Amino acid sequence: MKDILQELEDRRAVARMGGGAKRIESQHAKGKLTARERIELLLDADSFEEFDMFVAHRCTDFGMEQQRPPGDGVVTGWGTINGRMVYMFSQDFTVFGGSLSETHAQKICKIMDMAMQNGAPVIGINDSGGARIQEGVASLAGYAEVFQRNIMASGVVPQISVIMGPCAGGAVYSPAMTDFIFMVKDSSYMFVTGPDVVKTVTNEVVTAEELGGASTHTKKSSVADGAFENDVEALAEVRRLVDFLPLNNRAKPPTRPFFDDVNRIEDSLDTLIPDNPNTPYDMKELILKLGDEGDFYEIQEDFAKNIITGFVRLEGSTVGVVANQPMVLAGCLDIDSSRKAARFVRFCDAFEIPILTLVDVPGFLPGTSQEYGGVIKHGAKLLFAYGEATVPKVTVITRKAYGGAYDVMASKHLRGDFNYAWPTAEIAVMGAKGATEIIHRADLGDEEKIAQHTQDYEDRFANPFVAAEKGFIDEVIMPHSTRRRVCRAFASLRGKSLQNPWKKHDNIPL
């Protein structure tokens, strides 16, 4: 009996060593942690329960039968993050470069199936040379099995990908279908075809980092949602994000004890809006002053900065925030900001996270590049996302809400539940100058007349009261009491029930 127990210990010890001490050393030399070290940092201490530690591949080509390391290049199982259950896999680059074999894929599929059945998020740590070259099509089949599960799990349980090494070729499409992708600066990259193929086909010379590093994907392509300095920071931030998320689409967002006054008055907000309507101010200041304890988890911080997306807590409950940022492109909507916010709104709606929208938007960005790039379709994504969302929606217009952008930004007409405006709000078809130049074209040479017309237009529309008279604004509120008003609004909406008509699925303008 003792021998058998010892054998289990010995086998476990072998499995835990992955590809062996030398390869672990080489992993560390690249500034990367091993698959198991990452799990330890991600999960609560001693909470990890491993599956399939002894699974080995079945390949007999190219001498592979001589090397059958237990675990087959991926560590899978479940554990807890601050006491809440998650399933996870962590690819082990020290075993065949973390490459994906048929059995490696089966291990991932097993925990994804369990996550779906038990209603808990899936977190995947990717560090892999891609398809196990020795296995050929069996490996491709394995990828497709994972893809299919990513698709089925979408909108059912949150899926988070952390890219901590190579992720190339078709392998990128599994993370691409998850809800959030995080990368580590300088040690991770994602691309469909690598620098060598790019050189051959297009003659472009580019490094792996330039082509698909964390900076590229958080600033240019928007494939990734956040970039972190190293493995330790990335895993700590994933823990922080999970704290904001519900476990599945039938669970309420988590609430946790809060130590902030719901009725907190912020007098400084009364002077947040500058006297000159063209002077920018930092919308993040408002977000930080509204959320419990000033805690804000920003998503896609480095992309389309003219819109801000992320999570706060109000009275301990998660709320998604979408806010125009007047500091960048005057806060206008364009292709990138519409896509970014639309995806965020849809995530919140899928997982029953209420949405707070803070509006200061002068309209859509004009120009050929926007029109040629399809701003009509991309803008429609955000409109569609807001209009289909059935979660509680509270909107605060701080300053400009012009034209179509007024409609788009969670207006009353898109089933906004509480539509507030500050006294500084200007709700109109367009800015006074532009409006005057169109409706008083005949007076264009006469500066005095134009100035008078502009003033008249401003007096009439540069305020929230015309919209409030029509009931499009439920209440004009004092900036200093915004936190109290917004908290009370969401509290009153906890029992909200709204259903869209039955359909197989919608046809959002992709």
Ligand code: HXC
């Ligand atoms: C089998 C692999 C492997 C793979 C790496 N290894 N990739 N084994 N299949 N795909 C092994 C290496 O043989 C090596 O084994 C160990 O992993 C570490 O690899 P190194 O090359 O020494 O590491 P490094 O210098 O850091 O380079 C990492 C790398 C490179 C850039 C990822 O290994 C590489 O280019 N690999 C091939 C990538 C690739 O073309 N994959 C297929 C893509 S197509 P030893 O024993 O020496 O430690 C694809 C399609 C998916 O993925 C389709 C889905 C639909």
